[in-house]
Amino acid sequence: MWTEHEVKELLRQAGVPVPRGVRDPALAGTLRAPLVLKAAGLLHKSDAGGVRLGLTHDTLGAAVAEMRERLGDGFLVEEQAPEGVELIAGLIRDPAFGPVLLAGLGGVWTEALRDTALRLCPISESDARRMLASLRGSSLLYGYRGWPAVDVDAVVKLLMTLGGPGGLWERLELGEFELNPVIATPSGVIAVDARYLPSPRPPSAAPRAAADFTPLFEPRAVAVVGASTSRPAFGNMFLDFYRAAGTPVVAVHPTATSIGGVPAVPTLAAAEVDYALVAVPAAACAEVVRQARGVPYTQVMSGGFGEAGRADLEEALVAAAREAGTRLLGPNCMGVYCPKGRQTFVGGGVGPEGSVALISQSGGLAGEVIKVGERRGLAFSRVATLGNAADVTPAELLGWLSRDPSTSAVGLYLEDPRDGLALFSALSSCPLPVVLLVGGRSGQGRRAAASHTGGMVSDARIWQALADQTGATLVTTQDALVGALAYFQAHTPRPLADPAPTPRGLDPGERRTAGVLVVGPSGGAGVLAADAFDEAGLTLDPLPDDVLDDLRALGLGAGSSLANPLEVPVGPRGRPDLVKEVITAVTGRLPYRDVVAHVNVQSFFTYGTTADPLLAYARHLGEVRGVRVTLVTRNGEFAPPGVEDELMAIAAAAGIPVYRSMEAAAIAVAAGQRFCGGTDGTA
Known part of the structure; x- marks a missing residue:
């Protein structure tokens, strides 16, 4: 020290x-x-x-x-330094993501208040200012109850000196580095206490040439190692999957000439394929992979490696892959799904070709997202499960997908980023919307840290900082992951398709936009919607005054106020085109970035007898132009069998994502505004 x-x-x-x-x-x-x-x-x-x-x-x-x-x-x-606002600023090396900067309220209250913000290094000046503004006690910095504002520019300069490009984080052997307190005054800052605990810098991984993952997703042929001639095995299941998908496939077996009608070869070396799936016991995997010369990609489905405490087997597997010149997927993963390339690891054939990609460290979860997502209208371009990610990493795949013309949005399910710095870089440079679901954020735990800085760095906060700095959307459930991807599938290729003309009474240069408009039946549902959208950080801007007469002319406002959320009668006896006319009237005066229309599906079948009015409503909603429309079908379980599917098909054809709850819609719309343009007008 x-x-x-x-x-x-x-x-x-x-x-x-x-x-x-x-x-x-x-x-x-x-x-x-x-x-x-x-x-x-x-x-x-x-x-x-x-x-x-x-x-x-x-x-x-x-x-x-x-x-x-x-x-x-x-x-x-x-x-002794003059009195001022006491701050903490520090650096620590996170095991996954490398150097992390922490800043917040400091002094003796550091651990009691825990009012701090994190960012991964290097930070930008914008990151530094956002860190300070995010503190619960930020008002102390900008002037509070007679206390003068501190020199915020000096605080920002200090943070940049620690964590910015060329900052101390690049030179220190972290460890931990902490300034606490830093006294901030109107005339500057002064670091009155400082400590530094060096730690050897971990070795950097050697950079690899950028890979072309096209053969991974669109192989000319596939080999399956591990199918049995005498009993059902995972290999046999995958042979069935590939046959159902129409994929050229060959089995690898030491004695058989065919398995289940699929031709077989004695070794992987004899298979002329782009992709090999290995499903044999862990101890035998390295020898099989060593035979994969000339095979661009080899996936090891088998478990029992690092995740089971057998790091030696995993290291031997990676060494075998490098000796053979093949890239390794896994181990402990399910494989790849790509309708265009007839690649699959799920039963039932392949779904429609689409533009949504998924990278997952869990094969089971990826299978669920594929099946549930396709049921809800998602169409996938590429899905890869990586398991332990011993060779091919999430960052490497994300970098390739960000340049893939078939992909317009990416979902990530991660537990261990493997190379956090590379993931940070890939997310920062990715031009596509990315939705991030992280498992184990509260359960991984961290080593005990001697300093305040280390003690206040946690898994969940690191991932949130990663999302904040890169623009990725961090979600907490599988449903939210699917929902956000559905929004991006519907709206990202055309953030504001067929833009509406400049609102009446405004010159083109005066055009302004608002956040979210919520339209639908039931005042109570509207109030709950307002709560859900507020929780998601979205703004329900008031209706423009000059549209109120238009709305009254449409029959609205009798017995209720005209506000946002806007109560509009929707049901089996109402005009199915009314909501369309209302949206057109409002957005003609003030263009909202997003309109969320909601219906009570139960009412259509409690007070009506057929689905026709509900489907007609969906068709009219699809005619709205100049705004991103989202539909919430509350109480959708009341629809007779097949009705929800038909409604979703109508909405999908019109580019409208559908959700069953306001909360799910709010999370998805917030993700969209974060990427396509937030309520503050920033992208």
């Missing part, structure tokens, strides 16, 4: 203001009182009584003697 004096000399050379100080109390005569006396070599000096404030030159000697008796020799005497 460096001494505080050494750390402050490092800061001084980096341009960070620190107090003048001396290590020998006998030399303190050159310092201006009041003085601070500190015991050297303690991590938490305040807790041990190792800090004395407000000393004069006359009282310094007695304070030194008393502290020496309790804590031993070794001191630092400094000029």
Whole structure:
């Protein structure tokens, strides 16, 4: 551990203001009182009584003697900094993502308040300002109840010195590096306490040439290793899947010439394929993979490697893949799904070709997303399960998918990013919307940290920082992942298709937009919708005053106010085109980025006898132009069999995503506005 004096000399050379100080109390005569006396070599000096404030030159000697008796020799005497807002700023090396910057309210209240923000390094100046603005106590920085605002620019400069391009994070052997407190005043900042615990920098992985993953998703032929001639096995199941999908496939078996009607070859070396699926016991996998010379991609479905405590088997597997010159998917993964390439690891054939991609470290979850997603109208371009991601990583695949003309949106399910820095880079440069679902955010745990900084870094906060910095949408459930991808499938290729003309009474340069308009029956449902959209961080902007007469002319407003959410009668006896006319009237005056129309499906069958009015409503809704429309079918379980499918087909043809709850729609719309354009007008 460096001494505080050494750390402050490092800061001084980096341009960070620190107090003048001396290590020998006998030399303190050159310092201006009041003085601070500190015991050297303690991590938490305040807790041990190792800090004395407000000393004069006359009282310094007695304070030194008393502290020496309790804590031993070794001191630092400094000029006491002026009062101000106490902050913490620190760096720590996260095991997955590398250097992380933390900033927040500091001093003795650091752990009690835990009011901090995180960002992955390197940060931008915008990141630094967003960190400060996100603090619960941010008002203390910008002036509060008579207290003057601090020099926020100086705080930002300090954060950039630590975590920005070329900052200390690039030079330090982290460990942990902490400034606490930093005193912020109207005239600048000063770091009054500093500590640095070095730790050897982990070796960097050697960069690999960018791979072409087309043969992975669109192989000319596939080999399956592990099918049995005597009993059902996973290999046999995959042979059936490939036969049903019409994929050219060959089995690998030491003695058989065919298995289940599929031709067989004795070794993988004899298979002329682009993709090999290996489903044999873990101990035998490396030898099989070693035979894969000339096979661009080999997937190991088998488990029993690093996830089971057998890192040695996993290392041997990777070595075998490199020896053979094949890229390895897995181990412990289910495989690849691509309707265009007739690649599949799920039964029932392949679905329609689409533009949604998925990278998942869980094969089971990926299978669910495929089947549930296709049931809800999703159409996939590429799906890859990576399991332990011992070779091909999520970052590498995301980088390729971001350039894939077949893909317009990407979902990620991750538990261990494998190479967090590469994932950060890939997300930062990805031009597509990305929806991120993370498993184990609260369960992985972290090593005990000696400093406040390390103690306040957690898995969940790292992932949120990653999303905040890269523009990815972080969701917490599988349903939210599917829902957000459905929104992007419907709207991303045409964020505002067929744009409406400039609203009446405005010049083109005066055109403005609003956030979300909610339209549908039931005032109570509207109130709950407002709560759901507020929780998702979305703005329900008021209706423009000049549209109220138009709405009254359409029959709205009798017995209720005209507001957003807007109550519109929708049911089996209502006009099926009324909501379309209402939306057109409102957006003709004030273009909303998103319109969420909701219906109570139950009412159509409690007060009606056929699905025709509900389907007619959906058709008219599909005629709305110039705005992204989302449909919520509340109480959809009341529809007779087949009706929901027909309604979803009508909506899908019109580019309208459908949700069963306001909460699900709010999460998806928030993801869309985050990427396509938020309520503050930023992309």
